[in-house]
Amino acid sequence: MIWRYILKRILWMVPFLFAVSVVAFLLIQAPPGDYLTTYIAKLGESNEVLDQASVDNLRQRFGLDRPLYVQYFKWVSRLLVGDFGMSFEWRQPVSDLVWERMGLTLCLSLATLLFTWAISFPIGIYSAVHKYSIGDYVATTIGFIGLATPNFLLALILMYIGVVHFGADVGGLFSPAYKNAPWSWDKIVDLSKHLWLPVVVLGTGSTASLIRVMRANLLDELNKPYVDTARAKGLSEFWLIMKYPVRVALNPFISTIGWVLPNLVSGAVVTAIVLGLPTAGPLMLQALLSQDMYLAGAFVLLLSSLTVVGMLISDILLVFLDPRVTYE
Amino acid sequence: MSETAGPELTVDIGQHRDRYDIASQWQLTWWAFKKHHLAMIGLWVIGLMYLISLVCEFTAPEDPFIQHRRAVFHPPQMIHFIDVREDGWSFHPYVEKMTRKRDPKTLAITYTPSGENIYLKFFGKGTPYKFWGLWEADVHLFATENPRDKFFLFGADRLGRDMFSRVMYGTRISMSIGLVGVVISLILGISLGGVSGYYGGRIDALIQRLIEFVLSLPTIPIWLALAAALPASWPIYQQYFVITLIVSLVGWTELGRVVRGRFLAMKNEDFVVAARLDGASEARIIGRHMLPSLTSHIIASLTLAIPLMILAETGLSFLGLGLQPPAISWGVLLKEAQNIRSISQAPWLFIPGGFVVIAVLAFNFLGDGMRDAADPYGN
Numbered sequence: 016m017i018w019r020y021i022l023k024r025i026l027w028m029v030p031f032l033f034a035v036s037v038v039a040f041l042l043i044q045a046p047p048g049d050y051l052t053t054y055i056a057k058l059g060e061s062n063e064v065l066d067q068a069s070v071d072n073l074r075q076r077f078g079l080d081r082p083l084y085v086q087y088f089k090w091v092s093r094l095l096v097g098d099f100g101m102s103f104e105w106r107q108p109v110s111d112l113v114w115e116r117m118g119l120t121l122c123l124s125l126a127t128l129l130f131t132w133a134i135s136f137p138i139g140i141y142s143a144v145h146k147y148s149i150g151d152y153v154a155t156t157i158g159f160i161g162l163a164t165p166n167f168l169l170a171l172i173l174m175y176i177g178v179v180h181f182g183a184d185v186g187g188l189f190s191p192a193y194k195n196a197p198w199s200w201d202k203i204v205d206l207s208k209h210l211w212l213p214v215v216v217l218g219t220g221s222t223a224s225l226i227r228v229m230r231a232n233l234l235d236e237l238n239k240p241y242v243d244t245a246r247a248k249g250l251s252e253f254w255l256i257m258k259y260p261v262r263v264a265l266n267p268f269i270s271t272i273g274w275v276l277p278n279l280v281s282g283a284v285v286t287a288i289v290l291g292l293p294t295a296g297p298l299m300l301q302a303l304l305s306q307d308m309y310l311a312g313a314f315v316l317l318l319s320s321l322t323v324v325g326m327l328i329s330d331i332l333l334v335f336l337d338p339r340v341t342y343e
Numbered sequence: 344m345s346e347t348a349g350p351e352l353t354v355d356i357g358q359h360r361d362r363y364d365i366a367s368q369w370q371l372t373w374w375a376f377k378k379h380h381l382a383m384i385g386l387w388v389i390g391l392m393y394l395i396s397l398v399c400e401f402t403a404p405e406d407p408f409i410q411h412r413r414a415v416f417h418p419p420q421m422i423h424f425i426d427v428r429e430d431g432w433s434f435h436p437y438v439e440k441m442t443r444k445r446d447p448k449t450l451a452i453t454y455t456p457s458g459e460n461i462y463l464k465f466f467g468k469g470t471p472y473k474f475w476g477l478w479e480a481d482v483h484l485f486a487t488e489n490p491r492d493k494f495f496l497f498g499a500d501r502l503g504r505d506m507f508s509r510v511m512y513g514t515r516i517s518m519s520i521g522l523v524g525v526v527i528s529l530i531l532g533i534s535l536g537g538v539s540g541y542y543g544g545r546i547d548a549l550i551q552r553l554i555e556f557v558l559s560l561p562t563i564p565i566w567l568a569l570a571a572a573l574p575a576s577w578p579i580y581q582q583y584f585v586i587t588l589i590v591s592l593v594g595w596t597e598l599g600r601v602v603r604g605r606f607l608a609m610k611n612e613d614f615v616v617a618a619r620l621d622g623a624s625e626a627r628i629i630g631r632h633m634l635p636s637l638t639s640h641i642i643a644s645l646t647l648a649i650p651l652m653i654l655a656e657t658g659l660s661f662l663g664l665g666l667q668p669p670a671i672s673w674g675v676l677l678k679e680a681q682n683i684r685s686i687s688q689a690p691w692l693f694i695p696g697g698f699v700v701i702a703v704l705a706f707n708f709l710g711d712g713m714r715d716a717a718d719p720y721g722n
Contacts, residue, residue: 031556159707164696166658175683175687175693178687282563284561284564289681303567303571318561319560319564321561322559326555
């Protein structure tokens with residue numbers, strides 16, 4: 016039964032991913048003109064002029080003269096074999112440019128997700144158990160401020176504090192020495208030293224909302240008779256709370272992966288641009304601005320797929336954790 | 344025994360209950376809402392902000408576009424209300440005048456208090472402006488007594504423009520984008536969510552998949568891609584409208600879910616069935632019987648959707664993909680704070696960010712209070 020549900024859920028991904036690819040393609044086609052118009056304008060700035068024949072030639076080479084649906088099917092059929100096309104601007108296969116950045120984006124998002132859980136789980140439980148205590152108010156207040164502060168503003172403020180009070184540039188993910196070095200243990204250690212800032216910046220918003228979710232769920236459970244029964248039987252307060260109400264309150268917490276991940280991926284784009292991280296965000300922005308359509312398309316597609324997969328994982332986890340969830 | 348004590352008691356309880364029994368739903372909601380102190384504070388803050396955005400020409404002491412070359416990165420000046428002199432004190436608001444010095448070696452400009460005061464007066468005459476672009480006027484909430492003096496409550500930016508005035512004008516755009524965006528979300532959310540919940544079945548499944556799909560898309564990459572498609576040469580109002588549209592494309596899903604859930608729960612309630620048996624048309628059942636009992640919930644969800652749109656606009660404009668510079672919004676202003684050099688020199692460029700945070704907090708408090716009060720029969 017569970018396996019059938021999972022299989023069905025995975026099959027559902029196919030139309031979803033198809034829709035995602037159509038949206039991604041339409042989005043990168045939406046700007047007026049194409050890469051060539053941008054390219055010609057750029058050449059024009061340095062007083063070079065391209066004659067009509069070579070424009071047509073280029074347009075044909077990139078396949079920009081075909082109707083839209085032909086371009087789409089060519090793009091998608093190549094995608095299926097892992098070919099993302101050529102980046103006009105970089106004159107390189109898109110897949111060479113994309114994967115390392117996507118890897119770092121994924122790494123950043125997962126680290127943030129773990130951070131978010133690690134912080135919001137205990138604080139949420141504390142707030143609920145000690146409802147209306149000073150600690151609860153402090154947590155709620157910080158949570159609200161975290162929710163209201165845009166990520167990029169927080170990033171800017173932390174950078175400001177870093178530069179003015181510590182005299183250190185806190186941007187980036189690597190020290191200059193490791194920026195272009197191949198992957199090694201030292202480079203990973205270096206990465207972990209830089210990762211905390213973007214993780215904190217990205218995590219505050221979702222931490223705040225997860226604390227509220229956890230607190231609200233647990234508060235609903237704490238008043239139920241089974242808690243009184245367990246208490247009457249003499250179970251220690253800590254085990255009593257951890258074993259039953261927390262266990263029940265955990266379900267909505269798990270299902271939040273589904274919406275936390277899209278938020279993280281989204282937030283990561285802006286934060287990365289501010290902090291100058293070598294993740295997907297800055298390159299995607301640049302590609303969008305110069306209408307480098309295959310590169311931009313690959314990013315929009317991959318980032319969207321990432322969140323769709325996140326939803327799938329959270330649905331599957333939920334089925335394993337809660338036998339009451341129906342597999343309809 | 345009970346006969347003798349009865350009448351007094353019932354009169355007492357009766358009076359108390361009467362007030363609640365005859366109160367309209369809106370009155371009950373208002374009473375429940377008033378108990379929520381944070382929500383009341385939020386209501387006042389938001390009211391004040393919308394008041395500012397209505398009359399920002401009047402509250403801003405200066406034209407937000409005028410550049411003062413001798414006031415580049417001028418630091419903020421505090422308003423002092425009580426003027427203490429040798430012959431006693433009086434109520435006379437003033438700011439301290441700053442003198443500008445250029446370091447002969449580093450060429451860095453510094454501002455130091457000169458010891459003189461610039462006196463201000465309320466409803467004084469200042470830079471002329473066109474109120475709402477219609478009427479000529481020159482009265483400001485406060486202006487310098489000597490029109491040649493300038494003062495900078497929130498400092499000045501790199502072109503010597505008055506940040507306070509710019510923030511006031513930014514309030515108008517940023518706060519109204521939230522409102523307009525929410526109206527668009529409202530239309531989409533109510534129509535799609537309503538259809539989904541009322542008819543159910545296949546169309547419900549279809550709309551639910553659509554909502555799931557939109558929710559699973561990472562918003563910012565999509566917004567970026569959409570906003571990058573806008574030609575930068577468009578006039579401001581056109582940019583404004585399209586940005587609002589983009590921002591609200593995602594906002595409607597939450598509302599759609601709320602409306603659908605309520606419709607599903609309500610469509611088999613006795614009063615709806617009764618209306619249907621009476622032969623009321625579907626439009627009448629939905630419009631006259633179902634929607635009114637949803638209104639308070641809808642208003643609460645709308646209030647919680649506005650801050651998301653404000654944040655979205657701020658983020659887009661900050662990246663340079665939203666509104667473009669001649670337009671002023673909080674995001675456009677924060678774009679000035681983008682590089683570390685200008686913010687370490689002029690930390691007051693962060694002030695618009697403070698406004699974003701306050702507005703978003705206020706909307707969240709207000710929305711939370713409204714949601715709790717939306718169902719006054721609960722307790």
